Each structure stands twice: as C-alpha cells, then as structure tokens.
Amino acid sequence: MDKTKICITTLEYPPDVGGVGESVHRIAKMLIDSGYEVHVAVFRSKQRLVTDGSRRRASCSTTLQDGVFVHRIKSAVRDNLTEIQDFFSDVYFQLKCLHQKYKYDLFHAFFMNETGYVTTLLAKENDVPVINSVRGSDLHKHIFNPKNHAQIAWILENSAWVTFVSRDLQKRASVIAPSVKLKSSAFWNSIAPINFEQLPTPSLVSELPGIIIGSSGRFRDKKGIEFLLDACAELSNELDLTLLLVGDFIEREKAYWQQQIQQSGIGDRLRITGITSRQEALAYLPHLDIFVIPSLHDGCPNTLLEAMLASRAIIGTRVDAIGEILEDGVDGLLINPGSTEELITSLRHLATKPDLRQKLGAAAKTKALQQLAPSVEHQNWIDVYQRTLTTSASVLFEKLSLV
Template identity: 80%
Template sequence: MNKKTICITTLEYPPDIGGVGESVHRIAQMLVSSGYEVHVAVFRSKQRLVDDGSVRRASCKTRFQDGVFVHRIKSAVRDDLQEIQDFFSDIYFQLNFLHHQYNFDLFHAFFLNETGYVTTLLAKENDLPVINSVRGADLHKHIFNPKNHAQIAWVLENSDWVTFVSQDLRKRANAIAPSVKLKSSVFWNSIAPINFTKLRTPPLVSELSGIIIGSSGRFRDKKGIEFLLDACSELIKEIDLTLLLIGNFVEKERKYWQQELKQCCLGSRLRITGITTRQEALAYLPHLDIFAIPSLTDGCPNALLEAMLAGCAIVGTRVDAIGEILEDGVDGLLVNPGSSAELKTALLSLAIQPQLCKQLGAAAKIKAQQKLHPSIEKQNWIDIYQQVLTTSATATLPEVSLV
C-alpha cells in the first residue's frame, strides 16, 4: 500500500505560540506515527504587511521538522497596502505549487475563514478530499464579520468532513450549513502525560500568599478575565488570596486591560507572570489552590487540560468543551459565563473547603488521564482519515456523453 500524502494548512505551527499550532503539531505527529507522509503549510493574513516600508517577493521556505515537512508561505509585498485578495492569490499559487511538487492525496485545514477557504478551493479544483477543522474563534467571532459569512458557509458546504472540538461549535455550523450534520464529528483535544515533579519551581511562587487562584493563557476578549478580576476583588474582602495570571494580555487589547487592571481592587495581590515558556507555565499549576477558566467562548482550551492533568481544583464556565468535559460537583465547578457573582461563590466554596479541592482535583486528573489521553484522539483522527480517503477513492464521476 502506497503511503498517503497529507497537506495540513494552519495559521501557526511551533515555534509559533498558540493553541492551534500546538494541536496541529500533535496531530501531525499522530499521523506520521500512523504511516502518513505529512506536510504542514503555514500562512496567515497578518503577515502580509510589513512595518518598515520594505517590499518582498512571495516565498515558501521548507524545513523537515520532527518528521514533518513544514512549509512557511509568505505573500509578496509590492506596495504599502497589501490587499487581502492579493494575499490569498499568492498563497493559492504557492500552495498549488507544493501540490504539483508533492502530489497530495488529501487536504486538511485548521480554521475556516483563512486557511479553510484557499485550501478547500484548491482541493475541489483538483478533485481531492478536504477536511476542515473548526477550532473556536472562526465560528464564535469571525462569523460575525459580514464579509466572512458567505465564505465560511461555502467552506462548510464543500468540506468532505468537518471536525469540531465542542458541541456548541457544531450546533452553530449546522445553523449556517445544515449539510454539516451528515459529515461531521465532535471530539476533544488530548493531552500527553506530564511529570510535574520534574519541573523547576518557577520564580514567583515564593512571593504568593493566601489562597492562590490562577489562570493561564493569552488573555484576550473571549477569556472573561474581567469577570475573574471582579470576583476576586469582592472575594479578597472575605479571604486572604492572590490572583496569579500565568501569561499576558494580547497587545492589541492592552489599553483595555490596563484600564481593567487599574480599576480592580487587588493591588499587590494580583501577579502577572508575562509571557513564559510552556514548561514554566506548567510548573506553576501544582502550586495553585484553584484554577479558574472564566471563558465566554473557548473551543477546547489546552489550559483546561493542563490544569486537569496537574490535579487542580477547577472553576470553569458552561461554554464549549469546558462545560462538556467538566462535570459540575464531580471533577470541577461550573458557572455561567459573564457572571462575576457566580464566580465569586464558586471560588469561595473551594477556598473554605480544602478537602473538596483535593477531591475535585483528583477526579479531574483521572479524567484527563483516561478520557483525554492522546491514544483516543489519535484513533478518532485515523478513523476520519481512512473514511475520507476510502470514500474519495471509491467515488466515481458520472459518465458524460459528447453529442
């Protein structure tokens, strides 16, 4: 049997920072270990502009990285205002060139409205199967841009298969493109085992006091951090606590978050690590009394899975995979998104019941080890790939009579 050649398209890939990149890397390794030849094409529209007024040709730089062919594509910059259609045209040309060079058997795009569109168009023109994977922001945020709606709907309708990391995301996709319900599946991200005892104690731990409440990630609009700030500002009137934010706020929202931080009443009891390595971020988790993930929308966040594996007592919101993975009162506490009052109540409940913290944390760790193990996600992907490739191979075009 000939080795099948897969082309995955994505907005980011390690060493780029981001959850989508981490997921694509994990999935690419699963496919390589299952006998596929895997190519990852990385591109995003944010890279189409330059700050220094320089110009450049379109390019594609290829590197063999951890058994995967990684192609980093850049569009040309010919003037100060690089139009989005010029970007997509350049990307399509480079991606098509890669296809003629490597003869891909299947395309797989992560994110609908950039990678998904150009990838699906190329696949359909070459009569090749295409899988699109919805990660969260594409249907929770970008769908509300009227310019994106028709494009996203077209991608969903023309996919051979669509995957989702939460039932909420599939429900929205079904509303946009009803055919999705017949060619889609939902399953969570996975997380590989981590030995937290071998991680070096991070620098801020010795400076934290009271009940340590933590959250981690790239903090932005969807993360609901303002409601956590409000909850802790009220909670500190009743208990001694420190709120530790492991990560930092995204640059484009910095002015907003500076205002939020200025208005909260935590003072020195709020600590922000800034951008850290993943190893350092993980090392903080065993030192937390409570892990809070107050997201308004969030797909299937890696931060949740890492906290579960660390055995943290977790307070999360009833959104996306957070509300699907955690069972309220069994392996975490769930609150409604956007409610500072509910967050405060849940955090206080855990703060005054250390035994409950231990109980919920232990149950969360067991669930992560058993139901979020990479072997489960790997089998889900292999099943989908085999099904899509088999269906494509057996499909026959109708005969056309020439008159």
C-alpha cells in the same frame, strides 16, 4: 507502495507559539506514526504587513521537522500595503505549486477564516477531498463579520468532512450549513502525561500569599478575565488570597485590561507573570489552590487540560468543551459565563474546603488520563481520515464508471 500524502494548512506551527500550532503538531505526529506522509503549509495574513519599508517576492521555504515537511509560505510585498486578496492569491499559487510537486491525496485546513477558503478552493478544483477543522474563534467571532458569513458557509458546504472541538461549535455550524450534520464529528483535544515534579519551582511562587487563585494563557476578549478580577477583588475583603495570571494580555487590548484592573480595585492582590515558556507556565500549576477558566467561549483550551493533569480544583464556564469535559461537583465546578456572582460563590466554596479541592483535583486528573489521552484523539483522527479517503475513492469510482 507510496504513502498517502496529507497536506495540512495552518496559521501557526512550532516554533510558533499558539494552541492551534500545538494541535497541528500533535496530529501531524499521529499521522506519521500511522504511516502517512505529512506536509504542513503555514501562512497567516499578518505576514503580509512589513513595517520597515522592505520589498520581497512571494516565497515558500521547506524544512523537514521531526519527519514532517513544513512549508512556510510568504506573500509578496510590492508596495506599502498588501491587499488581502493579493495575499490570498499569492498563497493559493504557492499551495498549487506544492500540490503539483507532491500530488496530495487529501487536504486538511485548520481554522476556516484564513486557511479554510483557499485550501477548499484548491482542493475542489483538483478533485481532492478536504477536511476543515473548526477550532473556536472562526465560528464564535469571525462569523459575525458580514463579509465572512458567505465564505464560511461555502467552506462548510464544500468540505468532505468537518471536525469540531466541541458540540456547541458543531451545532452552530449545522445552523449555518445544514449538510454539516451528515459529514462532521466533534471530539476534544488530547494531552500527554506531564511529570510536574521534574519542573523547577518558579521564583514568583514565594511571593504569593494566601489562597492562590490562578488562570493561564494569552488573555483577550473571550477569556472573561474581567469577571475573575471583580470576583477576587470582592473576596479579598474576606479572604487572604492572591490572583495569579500566568501569561499576559494581548498587545492590542492592553489599555482595556489596564482599565479593568484599576476599576476592579484588586490592587496588590494581583500578580501577572508576563509571557513565559510553556514549561514555566506548567511549573506554576501545582502551586495553585484553584484554577479558574472563566471563558465566554473557548473551543477546547489546552490550559484546561493542563490544569486537570496537575490535579487542580477547577472552576470553569458552561461553554464549549469546558462545559462538556467538566462534570459539575465531580471533577470541577461549573458556572454560567459572565456571572461574577456565581464565580464569587464557587471561589468562596472551594477556598474554605481543602478536602473538596483535593477530591475534585484528583477526579480531574483521572479523567484527563483516561478520556483525554492521546490514544483517544489518535483513534478519532484516524477514523476521520480513513472515512474521508474511503468516501472520496468511492465517489471518484462512481464518476469514472459514468464516463
């Protein structure tokens, strides 16, 4: 018997760096373990920009990575500027060719703004069910571009099922497209256990005096780092502390962040590692006294789950999955986003109470191992796939019965 064939479309996939790519890779492996044949089509509009003056025809290169068929699609470059509609037209054609060759039973798009529309259009034209997965910025940021609103609403309305990584995102989608209430589910990302003792000690650790307050990731507008800079700068007048940012600011915002750092007055209390490998970033976590994730909005960030596994005392904001996963005073402290005052109070509280830090960290690790285990996410995804495929088969049978 032939395996059910799934085609996942995504903006990134390993070795690409990014949380969406990690999630797709994790889910693809889960599906393979459950007996599905999995294909991943990777494309991103940034790939249409070529700065060296070269030209190319549209292409799709296929490799087999750990049992997953990975199709990397590139649009043609015919002149100095490839229009966005030309990019999507090329991508659509390449996806259509893949479907003609493999005859997929289900499409699944991660992130609505780029992958969702072209995937849903192809799926609907071929009477194939499509799942769309909302990750965060697609509904928290891109929805505010008037050009995107109608497209996003259409995607939500025409999805067979929609998944969300937080109930906040699910609620917003239901406002935009009320039918989502009847065909959606919200569940968190998962994380596999990590043996931090096997990771080497990063060299920078020896240069971090006092209470070490840290955050990690690719820092950009939504991360709320301004408030962390201000809070640590003020507290440095009364506490011996170091603020360690594991990662770096995204390139297009660097001038803004340099200004924010200077205006905060934090001075030499700040250390920034720059871009690191995931292994090196993880290796810093056990050396932090307090982990802060001050996001303004953030889906379900992997960095939160990693800090929980590392038994860190965490301060997070009441947004998206951060505010859903952490229970204030039990396995972390929660504050309102954008509040420097609340952040200062929480940091001061934890900095002076090592026993509380240990208690919160231990509880966070227990929750990560129990409620954020891969087996939990695996079952959630299998339920979604089985429900979508079963419902689609029933609808198709009804259509055939009416002919």
